[in-house]
Amino acid sequence: MGRELQKRKNRAKVPKLKKKRKLLRNGDKKINVLGNQLIADNWNKNETLIQNYRRLGLTTRLNAPTGGVERPHGVDAVAADKLTSDSLHITGTTTAPNGNTLFDPEEVQVERDPETGKILRVISGHNQEEDDEIEVAGQKVKRSNPLSDPINDIENGVTSLHKKAGLGTSSTSASEFVRQLEMRALQEEEAVKKRRPRQQSKREEEWVEKLIARHGDNVLAMVRDRKLNPMQQSEGDIRRRVRIYKERRSA
Template sequence: MGRELQKKKNKSSVPKQRQKGPSKKKILQNPIIAKHWNQKETLSQNYRRLGLTARLNHATGGTEKTIALLGLNDGKSSRADTAANSTANALNIVSKAPETIEVEELQVERDPETGAILRVIGQDDKPYNPLNDPLNEVDDANEGEEWDGFAMVPEVRKGEEVNPVITELEEAARNGARKAPRKQSQREEEWVVRLVEKYGEDYGKMSRDRKLNPMQQTEADIRKRVKKWRASQT
């Protein structure tokens, strides 16, 4: 009986359910992450241990989204669906009218004949912001400044534990990727030698030679290659 069931199972078009083994994914593009990678952990577990995030949005699947986790119904927040310390709450525009209005005393200059107010003396320079826009106080004079990359990373606060992986990544981002200088191959050097032996310093004739220069390299390009070849000979 068991043999007949096995035959039917093999003939069935339903794919067999096989248990998947541990993932063999490994992030090798970045040497800093590859050095601290643990093959026995998942991608999310590795990123969480290194102080990184694998997703820009909320995690989906395998993580319970509780009210406390999402910061819902936070009394200090102006929105019921976000926490008080979230970016959405900081940029939320509250359109309700203020409960109290602050009374201020200002000096004004009036026209002696008509009594009309000409100008206000000692007025507060705070910009008018009736909608409580948090971006209203941003100085427009700094619009031309360029972003300084990871040099703008804030300093570590007192008592905050320093993550060595994050420190290495920030240092690598500040320094930038350094490209190794390109070296001429042996065939390129032989090609340059043949051009120099035939034409000397006449780069115009080198560029017009269809036999020695079948790829039609320009005069400036050949000059640069010859200069690089001469520098390697010294």
């Protein structure tokens, strides 16, 4: 009987609803790479994901590829290997594309913001003026990399390789695209900061006021009160609501 019903269902002209798969065939989560408008505007459908990301100055993965990598055309094998090696990849080596050591552990002094604790500047030594200047041909000049940032060595090495291979325009456009992404991220961050925080409604204020009138500052008693707290709000939730209520009243 079941087989006959299945045959009749297959012959029916009623369209079947198929759920969209959120996973790929290998089980990985399907990601919409064109979700960002900037990436969608600069996307080339004739190129692969890795080729598009490499052209835009991005990377598709942090771990270095274990297999072969597509080499650019028109360059020799040595330059191609260095161009395809991404500075953002995590590898076992600690050398930059120009052959210098990537990380040289050392102790430095930092200046932090007393309120937020964020690092404002890095002091390479005890005397900041001496660290920022070096002596060249008997004259003191300002050091180009006073913070000993290894990223500068990576960028310089990659830039020189691109110039030798005749790919300077692509590198410039990639850095410009990354700058646009950073500007978009900063704008979104500023918009989040300017967003108005959630305000307590009038009914919520009345409810918190009743809890305080009956139990004072005893939050545990507020949690156990079945009449005033029928939805069994947690201790942390009630404590947060009471704090917001008091801050608004004191303001």
